[in-house]
Amino acid sequence: MSDERDEPTLEQRIERPGRRIGDRYVRIVRPPEFRRGRGGTYVATPEALAPRTGSGRFYDSLRRLVFGRPLTSESEGAERLSKKTGLGVLASDNISSSAYATEEAMRILALAGASALALTMPVAIAIAVVLAVVVLSQTQVIRTYPGGGGSYAVAKGELGMAAGVVVASALLLDYVLTVAVSIAAGVAAIGSFVPAVYDDRVVWGLALIALLAVGNLRGIREAGIIFSAPTYVYLVAMAGMLAYGIARVVLGDVPAAAAPPTPFSGGATEALTVFLILRAFASGSVALTGAEAVANGTPSLKPPEARNGVITVLLMGTFFGTIFLGITFLATRIGALPDVHEAETLNSVLTRSLVGVGPYYYLVQVSTAVLLILAANTGFTGFPRLASVLADDRFMPRQFAFRGERLAFSTGIVALAVVAAVVLVAFGGSVTALIPLYTIGVFLAFTLAQSGLLRRWYRRRERGWQARMVLNGVGATATGVTLVVVATTKFTHGAWIVLLVLPLLVLLLFSINKHYRSVADALTVEDLDEELPRSEPPLVVVPVARLDRAALRALAFASSMSPDVRAVHIATSEASAAEFRLRWDRWLGKRVAADREIRLDLIQSPFRALLQPLLRYIDRISEQEPGPVTVLLAEYVPRRWWEFILHSQTALRLKAALLFRPDTVVIDVPYHFRSDLDVRPRRSATAGNGAKVPRGGPPT
């Protein structure tokens, strides 16, 4: 049985006679901009988005070229990542850290002289142990929260909203730094074999951030193969190099270390203290960044998501640990040293030492650079998603929750690109300068997430809770200790910035939430049976600059909505006021609507100011008449954009001035100039309310 409804508003049904009697048929004429959706709704078609003007079409085609054509909401979610692509996409950030983690630890130890570099391997092992704990803890996060959200979801769910916001703030900062550090490291990797890049590394970094931002605005996040391929190329290239290097070391054929342009001298500038070793550990801990990406992105994996997420994170930890320890082992055995000015990476020096400058060297360097740059994309995936979740929870501006035409969270992507670019410029594109800021956020997030899970197991006491408590307890302790170490040892080297910005960001998020809650309290309709509020016809003020067609239309419209209409004219002199009065009486007078009188208030402004007397007039009028005042503006709209500069646009300025005035309704009555209709003089025409109004005089 078909269900019948009333004829929808946007459809026309035109009955046509048929060839034969009884062959009548009905054409259902639908507007091209809308098609009928399910359940009696309309769906906007691409035609609804099509611009109407030439300049609009030009801008639109330009936008399509850069960002691509719009995607429908249904296009989302069609693609899920397999374990293979998932590893490539979600683990790229963590795995790429192996390109600079060893070097950052060595740079600190080198301050105590060449002999201190022997401690690099023990420091790397300590970091690998923490990584193992973190990876195992992450498997718990994935199993418990397979819906994604990672540490934010855990902290919010188990420790409350305040902890969730702290974690979210820490992660937001870390995503910014992920972009800045990965891009800086990627440029450094390129600079190792193209020295010209080193001189303009900030410019190159900015260009790459812009490229990633545009790519993400196009929605490249979905292109799993593009993002997973560099990870595998890097893994294969590094595996080959490490296997070759270790084989040579085992066989006793240890190659001589190649020298970077400016190697560390070997002399000590600082004493080898526990603090310095801890600082090296803190710098190397940058290796753990990106370990949370799999837990955040679990929903994008194919089902069973949790199982695939656990396998992916375990593979990630294994691959990363192998490469990190392998690089550290070879660098220390060969005696490779980092460059003082970061002109060449340790990775490059090590590769040169082992295989020389040949095709394999370029394979390793190019794959490292590409991976690092794509690892920055983890920030572009994570930041906008987290910001949208926070916006949904009313902790960030609503704009962060809106998806653009390409289904990307455009505001988050642009905001991240801008902030990361500022950070990159501020730190001169130096990886070493940026590292002290990094990792605090991620370790804070890890610690709170592990503590949250600890609390969960203790409260719920589900099957196997003791073992889980031990695992997450060790995880919370390990990451907590690392957090303290990182914060203290790097404090004066830049960590203070994060420790200052983080609480400010938390405060900002809470202030935003407070604002939204107060707005919601004021606006929410709690009872849907509530009747529409009764509204009396308003007092309408119509500023009239000239008695022209635009003013006539506005006055006619005003008198159609209220019996209480006040026309107000600001005259610059007594003579012009008298002239206006004369024209008013002669031309318009009381004839706009026979049954409604329009009062005219004439104000002389000897100082020729227009806006201020008008605003004060509105103030006084609204004092006399309680309730909202309606200001109706007649606005002449030129045909071409450049004609705007030929008009004073007083209405526009008045609108801006009234924007924040309480209890004020501003109505704009545009008058569009059409030469074919308006230039010909006419004797009379019909106004908006159907009343006959006199016409005449030239258009303004």
Add this chain to the structure above:
Amino acid sequence: MAYKLILVPLAGSAVDPDVVRLAVTIAKPSKAQIVGVHVIEVRWNMALDAVLEAELDKGETLLAAAAAVAQQAGGHMDTELLQAREASAAIIDTARERGADLVLMGMPYRKRLGRVSVGRTVEEVYLGAPCAVLAYRQEEPG
């Protein structure tokens, strides 16, 4: 032969995509306009212009799918939704009114009593259309 307007009646059957692709192929050399038309048959106990939600939904969906097929094939197809007592009469009258020079109809492979069934609508359009009619029968399912 150069065509200006090709009318493609669509009923939402499995043969629709083939017919649309064929229409695009025929239309390309002469840059003919393609109009896909779906007729909702209204029973006699209802008003001819009754709003039939389910049928409209189905019609819109199949027309949108056909337009997408045309786009994928490198062409463009306008769509028309009609309501009539009999689909064949509405198709014939629309072809006449719009000055179509070809009606391209699809016939899903169906058998009745051991013989391939042409279908009443195809037969009546074939006999009554003022312009050329091309019927495309779906291949026998393997």
